[in-house]
Amino acid sequence: MLLRKKRSYLLLAFLLFVAYAVYRLEPYVTIQMNDDQLSATMKSARLDAEIGYQEGTTRRLRYLQIGQDTSKPLLVFIHGAPSSSAWWLSMMRDSSLRSEANLLAIDRPGYGGSGLGMPMTSVQEQAENVAAVIRSRRHPNQKIVVHGSSYGGTVSARLAMDFPNLVDGLLLQSASMAPTEEYTFWITHPTSHWALSWLLPSGINTANHEKLAHEAELHDMANEWHNIDANTVILHGTDDWLIYPRNAYYACDRIINAPTLVHHMVKGKQHDLLYTAPKLLKHYLHFLLAEA
Template sequence: MVKLVVAACFLFIIFLLIADRFVQFRMNDREYKAYFSQKGLSASVGYYQKLHRKIRYAASGSDTSATILFIHGAPSSLSYYRDYMSDSALLQKATMFAVDRAGYGFSGLGKPEPSIEKQVQLIAPIVDSLNKVHHPLIVVGASYGTAIACRLAMDYPNLVDGLVLIAPALAPGEEKVYWFTPAIESPLLSWFIPRMLQSANTEKIHHKEELAKMLPYWSNIKVPVLYLQGANDALVYTTNAKFAQNHLTNVPYLNIEMIPGRGHLIAFSEKDKIEDAIVKMLDLAKLNIAGKLRRDSTIHIAQRENAGEGGNDHKF
């Protein structure tokens, strides 16, 4: 019996090691570059030190008319945006960057940074000092990455020219938190969880508090914003759209679009729509810089009425 228990424990440990190896949602430098090479394209990968952390980022394209920065959610990595970074339409319009946020990819996997303010400080060098940025600079964020994109616009108002927010998690407490989320933070249990999921869990535990810290600064955002969310999003409640409408009071242009029949992962399921939004934002940002953007706030009412169906009881 003792031998069976020992064997079971040994197999369980092996399983955990294998799970951690494969549940990472990341591509190493060679794999990432090969992905682009197979499409006849090139991409570069770089590393830098900030706040005693090593951060990885990738770049593609050489167009000097604009810059796009992609910020992923949780759990994820810069590989999440590889299809956007290799898209011919976007490559013709901008130089693009994507970053492994702290705790993900190859930026210290399993060692997250819960502070949104510090995450912005970790990411900012990509477009502030390490590379020559051509304006307009558009920041595209998905899920948890949207809060970081917004904080970047708050803290660096002269750097960011436009925001594209995908499935945004902006309102404190307006997202699904699982009953086991607090338990996973226990050292006794966290050891058994793949590192990528540890990072995501730690972020989720602190997210409400971190979003609350941003409440005084929403009026600092003064660039055009495009907000897109699936009307059936069960992970980030559609009430985030109302929050955005109420708090983005100083933006020159706000368009909120709730997409019928779609859930949280619209960056995959609605790639063409997201790409169109990015291209549109490039034009909006240029108009805003030139002082020619007409102030507008638009909500797609037809889609809005369907928000919350399919498992999300928190309606916009």
Template sequence: MLSFKFLRSTILFFALSASLSSCFSRYIISAKQVKKHYALKKVRPTETIIKNDTLSLCVASVGADTLPMLLLIHGAPGSLWGYMNLMDDEDLQKQFHIVSVDRVGYGKSKLKRKRFVTSIEMQAKVLLPIFALNKSDEKITVLGRSYGAPIAAKLVSLVPDQVKELIMISPVIDPEKEKFYWFSKWGRNSFIQLFLPGEFNTATAEKYSHSDELRKLLPVWQNLEVPTTVIQGGNDWIADPTNIDFAKKHIKSRRAQYIFLYNAGHMITYTHLSMIKEMLMKNRLFQDKISSIVVSNKEGSLGN
């Protein structure tokens, strides 16, 4: 009887571990996948490690460093390679020095003596050295997706004079709308974590502190003055669609714009790439008389 119970528990444990790993595997891109993706491409982003006594920060960049910088900040879990479609775009490469970063705790980025960095403020501060890579005479465009959106906002608040605009896509910013799933509590089990990808464990640690961290961020929204765009999908199962309502309520700046895509899910940077490109290249969202845009068509185009 004991052997049967042990066997059943063992099978259940490994099944649970496999299930947890597969839940977010599509958000984690392996080195093998990256190598295969760029095998036949003419241009591959240059990977660089920014180091000091306590920090290792991995970034991938493409485009001349004398062009205006576009800084890309991923969610949880995720990696800098989650923005490959933006980095690969030839039009964007000609207009921007595109820099995508592994946040601390993901990929090759880490802080010494810290396994997890759940503080939004700390996650933002460690990104400041990237600004030194801007060799252009123009300010930086900062784009953050999902859990990366509030980190992007905090980063912008630290150096607003160096930022041209802030773009938050599928943002998780409302402290009262943090979503938990059936597997969330299992991901906190220290033994199970031994069998899970490090990025998954980092994401779990962030999730259970995220609401408290977002409450600390409330003053940031009120004082945000740089031009800001919030883009939210109506069919987003990760970021509650009402996050856009939170943004409208708490961002006091008149230079904030809101786009709600009724049929979009979470990965808007992939499903609505043409819209993101148009926004970045033509800057059409920041016309003085536009305050809110609702897009219902599949492509999400803003026009020619």
């Protein structure tokens, strides 16, 4: 009888763990939309958006664009991990941003419609592919403002380093920029092995591989920060437990050639400022668009 009770408790604990895991992973699965799902999401939000593809240097990337007004700057959104262009829906719904700029959200390699589940661990290579999309969507002499979040901030910083003529304004939000200054879940290492990686959703698998390569990639960027010459805003929560606040100070010390550099630590906020401080994000985007 006692053994049967123990087995029942173990089974219950296992089922609770599975239910919790499904609950936590579900948003990262549903955000990896195919074209039809993304189109339906845009229509339900009453947004007239173009969904398209562009061949990059080594990967075909999917993009989502609203607006083709040649008189406006182009505001580019680059998401974190694991995520996709659909993560920027709240920004794309904002009428004040749409009135000031054309909006372009890009699926980074390994996410959404850009080879879901096929990670590209080189930040430099990701920046090259993103640059190809921006060039294809840019009108002659159009100003470019880039908003990168979390790992998307890493790619955005590399984009501004390697293609300074392509970036006029840069918002680095909760961005990973300093080697070793981020939290890595213990389960990331074992689940990145081929024997277990197949159990994970494709977006999580991509994020795992990026995470384990991140330190080396950030070291590779360490001597390139002086190349950033765009107006830059660094925005970070003081209580960010995932990408530590020291990342913001690290980048602030190294971006020495930006005409304007704003460093704002958001008191009491954690990693996801898109949901906890949206007005502040939009404030700085309007600032960078005005400067551009």
